[in-house]
Amino acid sequence: MSDRITQLREDFDRELAAVASDTEAGSLRDRWVGRKSGLLTAEMKTLGKLSPEERKTAGAKLNELKNSVEVAIDGLLGSFAAKREAEQLAKERIDVTLPGRRIQAGHLHPITLLRQKIEDIFVSMGYEIEDGPEIETHFYNFDALNIPENHPARSPQDTFYLTEHLALRSQTSTMQIHAMQKRQPPLRVAAPGRVFRRDTPDATHNPMFYQVEGLLIDRGITLGDLKGTVEEFVRRLFGLETRTRFRPSYFPFVEPGAEIDYTCFKCGGGGCRVCKGSGWIEMGGSGMVHPNVLRVVGIDPEEFSGFAFGLGLDRLCALMYGLDDIRLLYENDVRFLEQFS
């Protein structure tokens, strides 16, 4: 009997080693310890034929084998379940270090960013922001601004004429007239917008570009107010250490007129690539509003005076963002535009 049990154990171990699934393990269990036809169950039944002595030892051994069969099958089922769980976990594993998917968001155009910054500065200095027409009569674009009949700016080589009487505005100075017609002095207005000139496009020119016009009219306004305002404006835009200088110049709608330069925001005035080594960057034109311009809109130049200044945004934008060609601003290339925010 002892040999037989050893043989049975060997058989079982061999069969156990070949089991590859839960179902096979179930069949193995039925085959060996199934209540009806299990090999060991049948073996138990033969014990009755043995002598009481033999029955005792053989019974104990058979029971032991039966238990170890149960334990082995349970163990195998357990290891199958653990393997399945491990596989499931591996499959569902989330890599929390993986970067998330970026949501595509739009970007403001660099000119818009600069324009908003400038508008904020004007508003903080008490100016109203005004928008006006891009198509103008000669009155607003030239006559009211004291620009003489024979002035080169009126030439069709410089200005886009639409009809005999209408043209695309060539400067935001037109907004000075609109602003003064709309309000009574004292007034402070800033007008950003697009202007148009028949320039051949190149790295620093585009037939359409942006300007901002500032206008202030009040009693007793002097050149000192213009200088102080421009200085403050430039400091708010580029930083407290920025200095300005005024170079006498001529514009028909101001007297006296001056061009404004400010110390380079990159090198602070020492000279670098941005300011082409001079330490200064040109900002735009300015001056005290010409009495003729005040008279056109019915303001008495004896009672009121004021100043105006205008600056171009495109070259400034190019300098600030390190662009070597302002045409990039108008090509609508998303790869370019999405770099700004």
Ligand code: DAH
């Ligand atoms: N409108 C001028 C231009 O486009 C710039 C300018 C010069 C504006 C003098 C002003 C000013 O307000 O006072 O070149």
